[in-house]
Amino acid sequence: MMDGREEAVPVTIDLDQFPAQVGKLIEACEALGCFRVINHKIPVQLMSEMKSIVRNLFDLPTETKRRNTDTIVSSGYVEPTPKYPLYEALGFYGSNLFEAVDAFCGQLDVTVHQRETIKTYAHEVHNLAMEIGHKIAQGLGVEGDLCREWPIQFKINKYSFTKKTLGSPGIQLHTDSGFLTVLQEDECVGGFQVMDKSSRFIPVDPIAGSFLVNLGDVAKAWSNGRFCNAKHRVQCIEPGIRLTITVFILGPKEEMVEVPPELVDVDHPRLYLPFDYQDYRKRRISMGQVAGEALELYTIQNA
Numbered sequence: 001m002m003d004g005r006e007e008a009v010p011v012t013i014d015l016d017q018f019p020a021q022v023g024k025l026i027e028a029c030e031a032l033g034c035f036r037v038i039n040h041k042i043p044v045q046l047m048s049e050m051k052s053i054v055r056n057l058f059d060l061p062t063e064t065k066r067r068n069t070d071t072i073v074s075s076g077y078v079e080p081t082p083k084y085p086l087y088e089a090l091g092f093y094g095s096n097l098f099e100a101v102d103a104f105c106g107q108l109d110v111t112v113h114q115r116e117t118i119k120t121y122a123h124e125v126h127n128l129a130m131e132i133g134h135k136i137a138q139g140l141g142v143e144g145d146l147c148r149e150w151p152i153q154f155k156i157n158k159y160s161f162t163k164k165t166l167g168s169p170g171i172q173l174h175t176d177s178g179f180l181t182v183l184q185e186d187e188c189v190g191g192f193q194v195m196d197k198s199s200r201f202i203p204v205d206p207i208a209g210s211f212l213v214n215l216g217d218v219a220k221a222w223s224n225g226r227f228c229n230a231k232h233r234v235q236c237i238e239p240g241i242r243l244t245i246t247v248f249i250l251g252p253k254e255e256m257v258e259v260p261p262e263l264v265d266v267d268h269p270r271l272y273l274p275f276d277y278q279d280y281r282k283r284r285i286s287m288g289q290v291a292g293e294a295l296e297l298y299t300i301q302n303a
C-alpha cells in the first residue's frame with residue numbers, strides 16, 4: 001500500500017468499488033486464491049436466519065441426517081469419522097438449484113418456512129458466486145457468461161470443538177476441486193487456515209457479515225496456471241460449535257474445463273489438457289489427492 005503498511009491477508013474486495021478493484025481482485029486470485037468480499041448485498045438477516053436453520057438441521061437425529069444421501073461423491077451427509085471425529089456435513093448437488101433444494105428438504109424434516117429461507121439463501125449466494133466469477137473472467141479479459149450453467153454444490157459444516165480438542169484437525173488440508181467457493185464463516189469460532197506460497201498457514205479470523213472466497217482446482221486450470229488454488233484446512237483453535245455454509249461453483253457439466261484462447265499466447269503456452277470436471281473430481285478422491293496434486297494428470301509438457 002502507499003503508506004508502506006501491508007493490508008491484512010486475505011485481502012478484502014469491496015464489491016461496490018468496481019471496476020476500480022479489478023486489479024486487486026486479480027492479484028488476490030494470483031497470490032493466495034483466497035479473499036474476502038464485502039458490500040455483497042446479501043442481507044445479514046438472511047445470513048443469520050440461514051445459520052439458525054443450519055443449527056437445527058445438525059440437531060436432527062442421525063437416522064434423519066442419513067437420509068441426505070449423495071448425488072455425487074460426498075455431496076450428502078458426511079458423518080464424523082475416526083480420523084475426523086469433530087466434523088459433520090450435510091448438503092446437496094444439482095444443476096437446477098430449486099429442484100436440488102426441494103430434494104434436500106424432502107430428505108430432512110424441514111418446515112415450509114425453512115425451505116423458503118434455504119431457497120432464497122442458496123439462490124442469492126449462488127448469484128453472488130456467479131457475479132464474482134464474472135468479475136474474475138472480465139478481469140482477465142475473457143468475455144462471456146462463464147459459469148451460469150454450471151452445477152452447484154451446497155454444503156453446511158459443523159465442527160464440535162471443545163477444550164479437549166484444541167490443536168486437533170477439523171478438516172484436512174485440501175483445495176476445493178471446482179472453480180470457486182463462497183463461504184459464510186462462523187461469526188465467533190475461528191480455525192480456518194489458508195496456506196501461502198511459502199507453505200505457511202495464515203489464520204483467517206472471521207468477520208461477520210462478509211463472505212470468504214476460495215479458488216479451486218478448476219480456476220487454476222482454467223486460468224492457464226495464473227490463479228492459485230487455495231490450500232486450506234480447519235483446525236480447532238478454540239472451543240465451541242463452529243458452523244459454516246459453503247456454496248461451490250464446480251465446473252462445466254456438458255463441456256470440458258479448458259483454458260480460453262484469450263489466455264494462451266507464445267509467452268503463455270497452454271499448460272493443461274482439456275478435462276471433464278466429473279472425471280477429475282472422481283480421480284482426485286480415488287487417488288486420495290485432495291490438495292490439487294491430481295491436476296498434474298492434465299499438464300502438458302511444453303518442451
Ligand SMILES: O=C(O)CCC(=O)C(=O)O
Nearest residue numbers: 155157176192234244246
Ligand atoms: O468450514 C470451513 O471453514 C471450510 C470448509 C471447507 O473448506 C469446505 O467445505 O471445502
Ligand SMILES: [Fe+2]
Nearest residue numbers: 174175176232
Ligand atoms: Fe474447502
